Amino acid sequence: MAVDAALLAALESEIGVEHVELLGEISAVAIARYAAAIGDPNPLYSDRAHARSRGHADVVAPANFVAAVINWSPGAPYERLREDGTEADTHLPGVPAQGVRVMGGGEEMTFHEPVVAGMTLTRTTALREVGERSSSQGPMIVARYQDAYRDGAGSLLVESVRTVLLR
Amino acid sequence: MSANEVGTPALPRAPLELGTALEPAAYATSTVLVFRYSAATWNTHRIHYDKAYALAEGYPDVLVQSHLHGAFLARYCSDWAGEDGRLMELGLRVRRFAIAGETLIVAGVVSALDRLGDDRAAVTLELTETRASDLETAVTGTARIEVPIAWLADTGLEQPA
Numbered sequence: 234m235a236v237d238a239a240l241l242a243a244l245e246s247e248i249g250v251e252h253v254e255l256l257g258e259i260s261a262v263a264i265a266r267y268a269a270a271i272g273d274p275n276p277l278y279s280d281r282a283h284a285r286s287r288g289h290a291d292v293v294a295p296a297n298f299v300a301a302v303i304n305w306s307p308g309a310p311y312e313r314l315r316e317d318g319t320e321a322d323t324h325l326p327g328v329p330a331q332g333v334r335v336m337g338g339g340e341e342m343t344f345h346e347p348v349v350a351g352m353t354l355t356r357t358t359a360l361r362e363v364g365e366r367s368s369s370q371g372p373m374i375v376a377r378y379q380d381a382y383r384d385g386a387g388s389l390l391v392e393s394v395r396t397v398l399l400r
Numbered sequence: 401m402s403a404n405e406v407g408t409p410a411l412p413r414a415p416l417e418l419g420t421a422l423e424p425a426a427y428a429t430s431t432v433l434v435f436r437y438s439a440a441t442w443n444t445h446r447i448h449y450d451k452a453y454a455l456a457e458g459y460p461d462v463l464v465q466s467h468l469h470g471a472f473l474a475r476y477c478s479d480w481a482g483e484d485g486r487l488m489e490l491g492l493r494v495r496r497f498a499i500a501g502e503t504l505i506v507a508g509v510v511s512a513l514d515r516l517g518d519d520r521a522a523v524t525l526e527l528t529e530t531r532a533s534d535l536e537t538a539v540t541g542t543a544r545i546e547v548p549i550a551w552l553a554d555t556g557l558e559q560p561a
Contacts, residue, residue, distance in 0.1 A: 263440070270436035271471045272427070275478070287483065296474040296487050301467035303443040317453070318446040337466050339493035344486075 236333065236372050236400050244363045244376060247327035251359045256305040256382075261350035264294045271295065284349075291350035299348055299382050300340065300393040305356075325378060325397060327360055338375065338396035346390045353385040361394070374399040413480065415553035416510055416523060422480060424507040426532065427472045429464055434500040437468045454499075461499035469494055469504070469539045473527055476506040477543045485547040488522065492541035496531070503532035508543070515557045521549045 261281065268278035276283040277293045284292045309320045321330040328335065348354070362377040375398055382391040431449075438448045446453040447463050454462045470492050477487045498504060512524035522544050529539035549555050 266436075267440045270433065270440040271468070271475060272433065273475050295471065296478060296490065297467065297470045301441045301465075301471060303441050303445075303467075305442075308442070314444065318444045318450070320444065337494060339491065340466070340470065341489070341491035342470075343489050 236374050240329075240333070240399070241363065241365060241374060244327045244360065244374065247360045248363060249359060249361070250326065251357050252326055253355055253357045254305070256299075256354040256356055258353045259294065259299075259348060259350055261292045264292050264298065264348075264350055267298050267301075268295055281350075289347065289349050294348040294350075296344050296391075297342060299354065299356075299391055300342055300380065324358065325376070326358060328376070328397075328399065333399050336398040336400075338398045340396070341394045343392040344390075345392070346384075346388060348382070348390050352390075354390070355383050355385075357381045357383070366398075368400065370400060372400065413482075413547070414551045416513065416547075416551050417553040418510055418513065420510040420553075422508040422510075422525070424505050425476050425479070426503050426505050427475070428503045429468075429498070429500055431462060431500040434462060434464060434468065437465055437471070441465070441467060443467075448500075459497060459499065461501065464498040464500065464502065464504070464538075466494050469498070469529055472504055472506055472529060473539065473541050473543065476508065476527070477525065477545055480508070481545050481547065485545050485551075487543060487545050489544040490541065491543075492527070492539055494539050496536055496538045498531055498538045502538075504538060505530045505532055511542075513552060513554075513557060515549065516546060519549050521547055521552055521557065523547050523551075 265279040278295055281292055304320055313321060358380050361379045364375045366373045366375050378395045380393045381389060383389055435449050443465060448465055449462055451462055473492055474490055481487055506529050508525035508527050510523055511526045514522040516522050525543045527541035527543055528537055531538050
């Protein structure tokens with residue numbers, strides 16, 4: 234499948250369709266490991282007593298943690314991984330798993346409330362905008378996906394708008 | 401540019417006005433750091449840990465993840481904001497790749513100041529992340545950070561209509 238009128242039409246019919254996923258409970262160790270991977274020693278991310286002294290129920294996640302996790306599933310079996318090592322579920326509703334080259338075109342995040350260990354998160358993903366663009370490598374589709382991360386009570390924590398370029 | 405002391409302002413903050421340049425911060429990467437970031441984010445793309453794959457794709461080594469660039473920008477803003485400020489928004493676009501082993505230098509310049517209330521203001525920063533090896537811009541971004549209004553040079557800033 235290439236970038237063509239059929240793919241554009243398929244994506245246009247996907248606009249506004251909300252996909253809600255339960256991501257599960259955010260653990261303190263997942264947050265601390267993320268901070269350790271970046272090399273960020275801020276105790277808000279790893280020291281529960283410190284986080285509590287600052288008014289949080291538990292350790293707080295670095296701002297872009299939830300938006301940076303590529304896949305929240307337990308992981309696909311090896312035989313279902315693609316040649317580049319990625320899982321077929323690309324978190325891009327409407328984009329076929331094979332045949333389309335996906336490039337990142339930027340991300341805009343809004344941080345409403347801190348993500349704290351112990352929260353159970355959901356993510357609502359929707360395609361918001363689709364457009365065509367010509368490039369030196371031929372036709373390209375520009376798609377904008379919005380992700381909204383909420384806690385168990387439904388409070389909005391983080392929003393992320395991802396722009397992807399398809400060709 | 402070393403690891404920041406906890407709870408102390410690591411970067412000079414005041415007085416802020418349009419055009420104020422914040423002190424840059426350098427973030428060194430390595431194959432181990434890039435691998436641990438892939439592990440912490442369940443990112444299984446070979447371009448970040450399989451050098452042979454990266455070479456076959458035309459890159460000189462494994463690549464820094466776009467979200468890791470975002471993490472450095474977020475850290476820069478959060479460290480600068482400290483406990484009295486709060487990162488509200490962050491947008492970024494990767495312009496050029498960076499390979500594991502690159503040191504990335506993040507810098508911010510104040511591009512807008514808005515009053516948020518009696519004692520709070522929003523500082524907009526234009527961010528750049530530069531490859532130390534050749535001083536090319538890898539990432540551009542924009543952040544909006546809530547800060548005490550006392551950080552502003554002109555604390556009489558009018559409330560927007």
